[in-house]
Amino acid sequence: MTPTDPPPLSLRDLQLQLMRMIVAPTGVAEAIAEEPALAANGLGAIVRGDDRLSARERVEIYANAYFYRLLDVLKEDYPLTFTALGSDRFHNLITSYLLEFPPTEPSIFFAGRHLADFLRTYPAAVERPWLPELAGFERAMLEAFHAADATPLDASALRSTPPAEWPGWSMRLAPAVRLLMGDWAVHETAGPNPAVILPDPPRSTPAAIAIWRRDGDVLFRGLEPPEAAGLARAAGAQGARFEEICAAVAAKIANPGDAVESINRMLARWLADGLLIELDR
Amino acid sequence: MERAEFPFLGYGAGLRRPHYAEVAGGRPRMDWFEIVSENFMVAGGPALKTLERVRANYPVVMHGVSLSIGSTDPLDRDYLRQLAELARRIEPAWISDHLCWTGAAGRNLHDLMPMPFTEETVAYTAGRLRTAQDILGRRIAIENVSSYLTYTASSMAEWEFVAAVADAADCAILLDINNIYVNAFNHRFDPYAYVDAIPRERVVQFHLAGHSDYGTYLLDSHDHPICDGVWELFDYAVGRFGEASTLIEWDDRIPPFATLAAAADESRSRARAVLSRRVRSRAEGATR
Numbered sequence A: 001m002t003p004t005d006p007p008p009l010s011l012r013d014l015q016l017q018l019m020r021m022i023v024a025p026t027g028v029a030e031a032i033a034e035e036p037a038l039a040a041n042g043l044g045a046i047v048r049g050d051d052r053l054s055a056r057e058r059v060e061i062y063a064n065a066y067f068y069r070l071l072d073v074l075k076e077d078y079p080l081t082f083t084a085l086g087s088d089r090f091h092n093l094i095t096s097y098l099l100e101f102p103p104t105e106p107s108i109f110f111a112g113r114h115l116a117d118f119l120r121t122y123p124a125a126v127e128r129p130w131l132p133e134l135a136g137f138e139r140a141m142l143e144a145f146h147a148a149d150a151t152p153l154d155a156s157a158l159r160s161t162p163p164a165e166w167p168g169w170s171m172r173l174a175p176a177v178r179l180l181m182g183d184w185a186v187h188e189t190a191g192p193n194p195a196v197i198l199p200d201p202p203r204s205t206p207a208a209i210a211i212w213r214r215d216g217d218v219l220f221r222g223l224e225p226p227e228a229a230g231l232a233r234a235a236g237a238q239g240a241r242f243e244e245i246c247a248a249v250a251a252k253i254a255n256p257g258d259a260v261e262s263i264n265r266m267l268a269r270w271l272a273d274g275l276l277i278e279l280d281r
Numbered sequence B: 001m002e003r004a005e006f007p008f009l010g011y012g013a014g015l016r017r018p019h020y021a022e023v024a025g026g027r028p029r030m031d032w033f034e035i036v037s038e039n040f041m042v043a044g045g046p047a048l049k050t051l052e053r054v055r056a057n058y059p060v061v062m063h064g065v066s067l068s069i070g071s072t073d074p075l076d077r078d079y080l081r082q083l084a085e086l087a088r089r090i091e092p093a094w095i096s097d098h099l100c101w102t103g104a105a106g107r108n109l110h111d112l113m114p115m116p117f118t119e120e121t122v123a124y125t126a127g128r129l130r131t132a133q134d135i136l137g138r139r140i141a142i143e144n145v146s147s148y149l150t151y152t153a154s155s156m157a158e159w160e161f162v163a164a165v166a167d168a169a170d171c172a173i174l175l176d177i178n179n180i181y182v183n184a185f186n187h188r189f190d191p192y193a194y195v196d197a198i199p200r201e202r203v204v205q206f207h208l209a210g211h212s213d214y215g216t217y218l219l220d221s222h223d224h225p226i227c228d229g230v231w232e233l234f235d236y237a238v239g240r241f242g243e244a245s246t247l248i249e250w251d252d253r254i255p256p257f258a259t260l261a262a263a264a265d266e267s268r269s270r271a272r273a274v275l276s277r278r279v280r281s282r283a284e285g286a287t288r
């Protein structure tokens, strides 16, 4: 090394500099201008160009690959959000999103996990206040698809349990079940998984949605308040005793005389759909 | 290095989502499959079930993309734990990843970034490979990556770097023939000289794939059939390394399964042709 050579860049600095250029939302050229060391010595200090492609163009290949790979994955993960916004607005959304929530996990599956949260403060969502709930619905479907397997309670388990033990029976939602409570009927804008439909914006109405998985398919439906209250009671690792779930349902039923029949009907459906698992008795 | 750790599996293809049902349900003819490990690092669901069904009928190799062995971040122990957990579950023939870095400062670029080729990075990367192999309790295979840039700091050729890291880490090499071809164009070197410089005893697997030609560079897009130049380089590699487990990669614009099966068959017949020519020329040499 001659005295005039710049000191060799550490591998750490090299990786951090290159990474900053690759993820820069305004492009590699502007990112170079913002790096004091590179602005002084040029990008040639770390990457070589040639007559085919300059050093900047070579870094741009990586910058484009980074953004478009993630854009493609997020388009696939959020087909309704993409349809609702259109190509250009979705592109801009993802540009901003990746700045605030860059991928940190080994699997690209996690890249979009904060999108619904991000949308809560995103300008394009001001005219479309239902967007965060729509994205949350799509995320929940994806999570349900990859959630842990479990053996659900079914009708035979019920039959083999003496009725006297039912009140104290502890149960909770199966790991693949997601309950969403919101202000928009976003599920009404979706076709059966995985088809996409979004003819009109979702209706503005208090909405509860159950999402679950059966035989590898992710399914969903809207819930009336009594059923939503019952399932919400069974959410969480602790779950609830059956009598607590019944009480939560009954509290939302206007005519107390209807409670028993409603609960029976709901329970039959929960068991058929595999929404509940048993906790240790 | 014990070759028995990497048995010859034949001619296989990457297991991709559009073919899950066909492969898990129909048991189509294919010697073996390679999976992208990260796609199965999930709690449960249909993807894992598919994998377990495929594994019941075929050998499977776990090919990762996020080991980030050349990163200056600490090795991701949690990732290695998940990898080991998946390996316990499906008992792969072996585990492989890439000779690259995929992120730093806790971020993942989800891309295979090339390393600067220097003595320091050889030592650094090989040290981390040894640690990763210790944690996983097995030797792994490391793949040469395609690249679009050369670092000013590099002081050796790519093939010297690959060979030196594998030797220092005492790991196996998964030689991607298409990546050599792509890099030979992008960085103007002789792909045959590259093959010649890779240590014979370390190569346990080949990758074959298609790429896209952008005029000023070739992009390793895995969305095309394998081109003639890559097939010819494959023939040459088989001549040097002998028959090794061979795998067709196709990740974008994925064709019907039959197209993958045809490509796997072609790799088999080409390899057999090379080997029989070699045997014949030896026999002729003996009678002369």
Ligand SMILES: [Fe+2]
Pocket (backbone or CB within 6 Å): B143, B176, B207, B249
């Ligand atoms: Fe490869």
